[in-house]
């Protein structure tokens with residue numbers, strides 16, 4: 001009885017400050033997406049040499065946020081504050097594709113999601129480059145991935161801030177992300193025949 | 208003029224009623240306390256009569272009608288006194304409630320909507336008596352954490368607060384002006400009050416609402432009608448255009464960094480409402496619901512690292528370069 005109690009005290013340390021890395025962001029993250037190579041919407045053309053996504057994972061920050069509860073919950077707050085929910089709802093998708101499911105247009109590697117947010121995506125995803133500090137971008141990456149169970153369940157939120165029929169991030173089953181082709185016309189909803197797109201419908205994945 | 212934040216220092220008719228009631232309860236309790244203590248001391252001091260011995264040195268056991276009567280008189284008197292006191296207090300309470308209700312009636316109130324957030328107060332002036340200027344669709348005022356109300360002995364102005372919350376339960380409490388009013392999300396409620404003495408009255412959230420509950424304060428500035436009028440006129444303006452290169456750069460930083468996604472400044476493209484409206488932030492006395500006074504150093508510290516000043520607050524840290532920060536501060540200082 002006391003042993004688990006004592007052990008449960010040893011959670012990761014929580015602090016309200018996820019030290020923001022004071023690192024200048026590269027002018028343009030080189031785009032070399034193994035999933036979907038090609039042009040994307042950006043106003044600042046890249047001048048640097050293309051590098052692989054693998055290199056990006058060695059950037060000084062990034063994955064640490066996927067295992068940090070404070071970062072994920074900050075990501076959740078920012079997701080609402082920066083109005084991601086305006087287009088993606090609480091993950092179920094709206095004008096933007098759902099983020100709760102395991103279907104991705106541009107890949108579910110943290111670096112790929114990062115690039116989605118940083119540079120935007122051609123069918124209506126705005127670029128947040130220069131708008132929000134880099135560490136907040138990674139917090140968002142962490143939260144977005146936690147929606148489909150890709151973040152550490154020990155760190156993911158046990159409840160969301162809104163009413164939703166989806167499971168809370170820390171009990172969402174982890175499924176293998178798959179990349180789906182993106183529709184060429186109409187709003188990019190990531191909808192396939194079996195795919196619910198609104199939060200008002202129960203999730204089908206893993207149920 | 209600063210008044211102590213206290214129920215016993217009323218500054219309006221509502222709080223005066225509540226203050227009177229408080230004193231009535233306090234004095235009643237004091238009297239009851241001394242009566243109980245007096246009885247106790249008396250009982251300790253007097254030897255119990257029924258232990259008295261008769262001439263035969265046998266305890267007197269036969270019924271004593273005088274003693275019996277006295278006993279019952281005492282019992283009944285205590286019951287009547289207790290019930291009477293309770294009813295008196297109840298009636299005093301009801302009468303104060305009615306009196307508060309009566310002084311609160313006004314056909315032409317100053318209407319202020321307050322939305323409580325974790326952990327700050329969003330304030331909208333939605334309507335005011337016509338003598339303070341025409342209220343049109345476009346000249347409402349949005350501010351935060353600081354509320355100005357007029358004091359006008361000739362024509363007292365009643366203030367109607369419409370209270371709501373979008374996250375958790377809060378409670379609106381300015382002790383010098385009125386009692387608490389709990390704000391339950393989704394159940395808008397209202398509170399009427401009046402100030403009849405100019406002053407700066409602190410208020411706060413009176414219902415635990417999370418980590419920074421203690422730093423969810425607000426300030427009510429009750430001022431003479433002319434001063435209120437000029438404040439109101441000032442707040443109705445949009446933000447001034449930046450003058451000079453530095454201020455223009457500051458505005459650019461504001462609009463292109465994350466600030467504009469959470470804050471609004473009337474007269475610019477920033478129209479978000481996650482955080483307080485900053486159109487006149489430089490005119491306020493406090494920052495972040497009383498966490499720090501509004502001074503340039505605190506402002507800089509707040510913008511770069513709010514989590515150090517008010518851990519857990521909903522505003523994230525910012526990484527701005529020194530030049531950008533200086534420009535931003537210079538611009539924000541113009542938002543009087």
Ligand SMILES: [Cu+2]
Nearest residue numbers: 412414416420
């Ligand atoms: Cu509170």
